Amino acid sequence: MMQRWRGLFTLVGQAVDQGAAAVERVHLETARRPFGILERIPILAVPAQSVHIIHDATASSVYALIRIVNDAAGRTIDAAIDTVALLSDRGG
C-alpha cells in the first residue's frame, strides 16, 4: 500500500513539474510576440530587449521556484512515507 501512496505522490509531483514547464513555455512564447513587435521599432528596440530579458528571467525564476518547492514537498512526503512504513513494520 505504501508503494502505491508513494507512486501517487510521485505522479502528482511529476504532473505539477511538467505542468509548470508547459505553462512556462506558453508564457514565454506568448510574451515573445509583443516584445518582438516592439523590438522591431528602432526607437524602442533597446529598452524593449532589456525589458524582455528581465521579464523572461523573472518568469523563469518563478517557475523554477515552483519546481523547487514541488521537489521539496515530494522529498518531505517521501520521508513521511518512509517513517510511517518503518513504524508500521515495528508495530508488527
Place this chain on the structure above:
Amino acid sequence: MASTLDQILAVLNGAVGDMLARTGNGLQLEMGWFRNGLPVRPERAALARAYPEATPRVVVLVHGLMCTESIWTLPDGSDYGSLLARDLGLTPLYVRYNSGLSIPENGARLSALLATLHEEYPITLEEIVPLGYSMGGLVIRSACHAASRTGEPWLDRVRRAVYVGTPHRGAPLERAGRFVTRVLRLVDDPYTRLVADIADLRSDGVKDLGNAVLHPDHPVPLLPGIRHYLVAGSVSHDPLVTRLFGDALVPVASATDGGCTDGASLALPPSHIRFRPGLGHLALAHHPLVYDDIRAFLEERT
C-alpha cells in the same frame, strides 16, 4: 472481482502506464494471474491452491485497454471463463496487466507468463485457449508471434484462439487522434501546441492500437497452425451505421480482420467469424450471445 481502486489503477495504467513503468512508479500494474480480485503467484503450489479443480485444458482471458478482469462479468455474476468451466470443463485463468505498455511489450510479458504456466501448472497441461477482448486479442497475437520466434513450448499447446472486438486492422479513432495532434503541431501558436502536447500524453498501448502494432516487424499476420475465431459487434442493425461506426470503437472490417467486407482476401473460414449487430464494444465483453458464439467455436472438433 477487482475493487474500485483496482479499476481506477487500470484506467490510470491504460492512460499513462508506459510512463509509470519507465519511472518505476508504484502505481503500475504488473502482469499476472488474478482470481476473485486477488493475485495468484505463477508457482505450482500457489496455482494448485488457487485452482484445486484444475483441468488439463485452460482458457486464458486477457482483458482490453484500461480494464481489469472484471470486464468479463455478466449481469448474473458469471463470466465467459466460469461458463466455459461449467459447460466445457476448461479452467479459467484471468490475466491482469498494464495496458498502457506497448502491445509488443505486453505480448513478450504474456509469452513469459504462459511459459511459466506451462512449467508450473499443477497437472499436465494439454491445451491453452487464449481468449482476448479488444486490445487483449492483440496482446495474445503478439505473445504467440514472440513465442513462435523463440520456439516456446507453450505455443504447442495453443490450437485455438478467440478474439472478441479485437481491432486486428487497427482502430481509426486513434489514427484520427494522431492526425489531429499532427495538425495542431503545425499551428505556430503556443496554446495550440500545449493542446497538442496534452493530446500526445496517451500511452504507448493506446498509440499501438491505431495500426494494431504487434511487433517491430509490423504487420504480423494471424499465426498459422492455430484456429482463430473472431467475434465482432456493431452499435446498430443498420448497415450504413454499422459500416460507419462499427461497435463504436472498432470497425467491423477490423474486428473481423477484413472477413466481412473483403471476400476476396478472406483468410479465415466464414464459420470462424461471428457478427453481432446491436452489440457495442463494451457489451461484447460480457454478453450471453457472445458467450454462445465462444462456446460454439470451442465445441468444434479440433
